[in-house]
Amino acid sequence: MLSTYLPALVFVALGAVVGGSFAVLNQVLGPAKSKLVATGDPYECGLPSEVKQGFRFGISFYLIAMLFILFDIEVVFLYPIAVELRAFGTFALLETIVFVVLLMVAFIYVWRRGALEWK
Amino acid sequence: MSINWYLAVSATVFCIGAAGVMLKRNPLVILLCLELMLNGANLSLIAFSRMWGNGDGQIFAIIVMVVAACEVTVGLGVIVALHRRRLPIDADELRELQG
Amino acid sequence: MIAAAATSIKAPYIDWAAFSPIVALICGAVIVLLIGLLPGRRVREQIVPGATVLTLLATLGLTIWQWGENTSIISGALAVDRLSLVLNVVFVATGLVTVVMSLRERATVQAGQGEYYTLLLASLAGMAVLVAAQNLVTLFVGIELLSIPLYVLCASELQREKSLEAGLKYLVIGSVGSATLLFGLSFIYGATGSTDFSGIAAALSSKGETIASNPLMLTGLGMAVVGLGFKAAIAPFHQWTPDVYEGAPSPITSFMSVATKAAAFGIFLRFMDVAVIDEALTWQPLLAALAAITIVVGNVGALAQTSVKRILAWSSVAQGGYLLVGIVVSSAAGLEATLYYLVVYVVMNLAAFSVVVARERETTHGDSLSAFAGLGSKRPILAVPMTIAMLSLAGIPATAGFIGKLNLIGASVDGDYAWLGVLIAIGSAISLAYYLRIVAVMWMPDRRGDSPETDRPHGQPEIIGLAIICSAATIFFGIIPSPIYDLVRGAGESIGLL
Numbered sequence: 001m002l003s004t005y006l007p008a009l010v011f012v013a014l015g016a017v018v019g020g021s022f023a024v025l026n027q028v029l030g031p032a033k034s035k036l037v038a039t040g041d042p043y044e045c046g047l048p049s050e051v052k053q054g055f056r057f058g059i060s061f062y063l064i065a066m067l068f069i070l071f072d073i074e075v076v077f078l079y080p081i082a083v084e085l086r087a088f089g090t091f092a093l094l095e096t097i098v099f100v101v102l103l104m105v106a107f108i109y110v111w112r113r114g115a116l117e118w119k
Numbered sequence: 120m121s122i123n124w125y126l127a128v129s130a131t132v133f134c135i136g137a138a139g140v141m142l143k144r145n146p147l148v149i150l151l152c153l154e155l156m157l158n159g160a161n162l163s164l165i166a167f168s169r170m171w172g173n174g175d176g177q178i179f180a181i182i183v184m185v186v187a188a189c190e191v192t193v194g195l196g197v198i199v200a201l202h203r204r205r206l207p208i209d210a211d212e213l214r215e216l217q218g
Numbered sequence: 219m220i221a222a223a224a225t226s227i228k229a230p231y232i233d234w235a236a237f238s239p240i241v242a243l244i245c246g247a248v249i250v251l252l253i254g255l256l257p258g259r260r261v262r263e264q265i266v267p268g269a270t271v272l273t274l275l276a277t278l279g280l281t282i283w284q285w286g287e288n289t290s291i292i293s294g295a296l297a298v299d300r301l302s303l304v305l306n307v308v309f310v311a312t313g314l315v316t317v318v319m320s321l322r323e324r325a326t327v328q329a330g331q332g333e334y335y336t337l338l339l340a341s342l343a344g345m346a347v348l349v350a351a352q353n354l355v356t357l358f359v360g361i362e363l364l365s366i367p368l369y370v371l372c373a374s375e376l377q378r379e380k381s382l383e384a385g386l387k388y389l390v391i392g393s394v395g396s397a398t399l400l401f402g403l404s405f406i407y408g409a410t411g412s413t414d415f416s417g418i419a420a421a422l423s424s425k426g427e428t429i430a431s432n433p434l435m436l437t438g439l440g441m442a443v444v445g446l447g448f449k450a451a452i453a454p455f456h457q458w459t460p461d462v463y464e465g466a467p468s469p470i471t472s473f474m475s476v477a478t479k480a481a482a483f484g485i486f487l488r489f490m491d492v493a494v495i496d497e498a499l500t501w502q503p504l505l506a507a508l509a510a511i512t513i514v515v516g517n518v519g520a521l522a523q524t525s526v527k528r529i530l531a532w533s534s535v536a537q538g539g540y541l542l543v544g545i546v547v548s549s550a551a552g553l554e555a556t557l558y559y560l561v562v563y564v565v566m567n568l569a570a571f572s573v574v575v576a577r578e579r580e581t582t583h584g585d586s587l588s589a590f591a592g593l594g595s596k597r598p599i600l601a602v603p604m605t606i607a608m609l610s611l612a613g614i615p616a617t618a619g620f621i622g623k624l625n626l627i628g629a630s631v632d633g634d635y636a637w638l639g640v641l642i643a644i645g646s647a648i649s650l651a652y653y654l655r656i657v658a659v660m661w662m663p664d665r666r667g668d669s670p671e672t673d674r675p676h677g678q679p680e681i682i683g684l685a686i687i688c689s690a691a692t693i694f695f696g697i698i699p700s701p702i703y704d705l706v707r708g709a710g711e712s713i714g715l716l
Contacts, residue, residue, distance in 0.1 A: 059199055059202065059203065062195055062198075062199045063199070065195070066192045066195045066196060066199075069188050069191060069192055070188060070189065070192050072188075073184060073185050073188040074185060076181050076184055076185060077181065077185065079181065080174075080177075080178060080181060102248070105248050105251065105252065108252070108255075109251055109252070109255065112255045113255070122408075126408075133397070133401055136397070137394070137397075140390065140394055146386060146390075149390055153390070153393045153394065153397060156393075156394070156397035156398075156401070157393075157396075157397050157400060159397075159401065160397060160400040160401040160403075160404050161404075163401070163404045163405070163408065164404040164407065166408075167404060167407050167408035167411075170408070171408075171411040173411070175355070175407065175412070175413045176404070176407060176413075178355065179354065179355050179358070179403075179404075179407070179413065182355060182358070182359060183358070183400060186358070186359075186362045186366075186396075189362070189366050190362075190366060190369075190389070190393050190396075193366055193369050193370055193389060194386070194389050194390075194393075196370070197369070197370075197373045197382060197385045197386045197389060198386070200373060200376055200382055201382050201383075201386065204376075204377075204379065204382065
């Protein structure tokens with residue numbers, strides 16, 4: 001009975017260990033901050049809490065965000081291939097290569113057009 | 120669980136999206152609502168895929184996800200271009216073209 | 219589990235020969251994009267359009283090579299038959315015309331030549347996929363591959379507000395259409411358990427009940443028709459058309475008004491006449507009503523316009539209504555009449571748009587009706603093609619438009635929808651009012667003397683050439699219609715219609 005839940009427990013434990021270790025490492029390795037500045041804010045990261053009216057994200061932010069959405073979501077096409085990899089064999093490999101080459105073309109285009117440079 | 124519940128949720132999500140597209144003025148919110156419409160349809164695709172026990176609906180849903188991302192990206196691109204021209208980013212103020 | 223049952227799957231056999239036109243378009247798009255990255259003005263202004271033309275010619279060659287094929291490829295996802303091959307030829311021809319029209323277009327400079335032509339080729343690939351689709355998934359992929367590049371192309375004149383606005387509007391409305399279509403398709407899949415057109419047809423005919431008793435199928439079909447209606451600009455889902463047509467760069471407007479329309483009607487034909495043909499009695503009245511509304515709304519809407527591009531936009535809505543009549547009757551005659559009229563419509567509309575593009579660059583009046591004032595006496599070389607195009611769009615005898623309308627009316631009478639045939643005739647009568655208005659503006663002596671100056675009368679021989687070729691073809695096919703008959707004959711049988 002308990003063994004059915006074992007993968008879930010392992011998963012939770014792994015999550016806790018990874019998350020916790022990053023938090024601790026950050027504390028140990030990160031630059032020491034002046035406590036006065038940090039404690040005044042509701043959060044210690046992200047945007048400043050007092051945002052001026054009319055604040056806008058820069059154009060570069062949108063550009064990178066757009067590219068991120070695209071390249072991020074394209075990977076979803078690899079899931080069905082991963083599920084049926086053994087059944088399809090070489091065909092799956094060839095399809096993946098074609099797919100990755102097309103992604104590479106997109107990447108070369110984005111890179112050469114200078115869309116990856118933060119302005 | 121009956122398929123009807125999934126369909127009810129998917130129809131609700133679709134309708135929220137449709138209402139948002141018609142009522143909201145900020146193009147960014149409109150893009151969000153378009154995404155809701157597509158995801159509503161996605162939910163019903165996956166529910167039907169489960170009902171029929173074949174994978175067609177799931178493959179369809181994966182493709183729809185990518186298409187939705189492309190649409191949003193193009194939308195953001197046009198909004199950025201409008202922004203660069205210092206044009207109002209408000210659907211109601213886009214009055215240059217009158218239907 | 220799915221994975222366990224799947225060990226016996228064989229990799230799908232791909233008939234590369236039949237698939238080759240689409241592959242050529244996509245490879246061409248990738249190559250043009252990469253060429254566009256190379257530095258140098260010559261690369262941008264000559265090599266990129268040249269590579270685009272080469273791609274289109276290669277696609278045309280491969281399409282002609284496959285002529286007469288009637289197979290289904292890639293596990294039944296795409297059909298290579300008379301319907302898709304004829305429309306492929308139409309798309310390639312439109313693409314070539316668009317490339318020529320775009321040679322001096324500002325949008326190509328502002329958006330970048332490589333990008334502009336890549337998007338054009340990608341959109342054409344989408345159209346080729348769409349009209350060959352015989353599976354709900356390929357249908358959706360095709361429609362999006364067609365639309366998304368077009369959204370960008372509409373907005374490609376980055377320095378002009380109207381163009382950007384048109385792009386955003388088209389994007390939002392087009393996406394609403396796609397989402398509605400998708401929701402409809404998901405219900406059709408839910409009702410039949412298949413995404414294949416043949417599977418859907420089999421499920422419908424085996425159940426022994428009509429769609430009317432199956433709310434899921436009925437809702438799905440309704441929403442799918444609405445979604446396709448958005449793409450094909452069928453009233454009441456046409457409101458975006460005048461705005462987007464006016465705002466987009468003129469070569470793109472011309473491309474949209476012919477190629478997108480042909481693609482949307484191509485899939486309309488295949489979907490209605492293959493997937494849900496067994497339920498024709500259920501959807502015929504619905505489509506008949508839409509056709510009637512579209513004919514009336516399109517023709518009445520055009521009457522009050524003063525911009526030629528807007529008049530042509532409304533006229534394209536009305537022409538869509540005529541085309542829909544051939545789908546309503548769901549017979550081989552109806553399909554061939556629609557296909558025939560599509561080919562003719564493409565030729566005459568391209569003639570009209572070439573003149574609009576030429577005039578837009580010659581004068582400062584843009585696409586306003588006043589840009590055409592007194593054209594007959596000053597520039598007959600442009601006025602004559604425009605007149606022929608207008609008369610043909612109105613359906614005057616001895617033009618190709620007349621024969622096309624005659625076919626549609628004939629098909630509607632044979633299909634027991636004679637009242638739609640009457641409506642086509644009435645619509646054409648109304649349309650004379652606005653088509654002849656353009657003709658009158660061109661040929662009437664200019665009393666007020668405010669006709670626009672022609673700055674560079676001889677600066678664009680290629681567009682004048684296009685106008686002459688397209689209008690000559692309009693007259694030629696009006697007198698000798700048999701070549702187009704030969705082209706479309708057998709399209710009905712190729713998808714299994716009687």
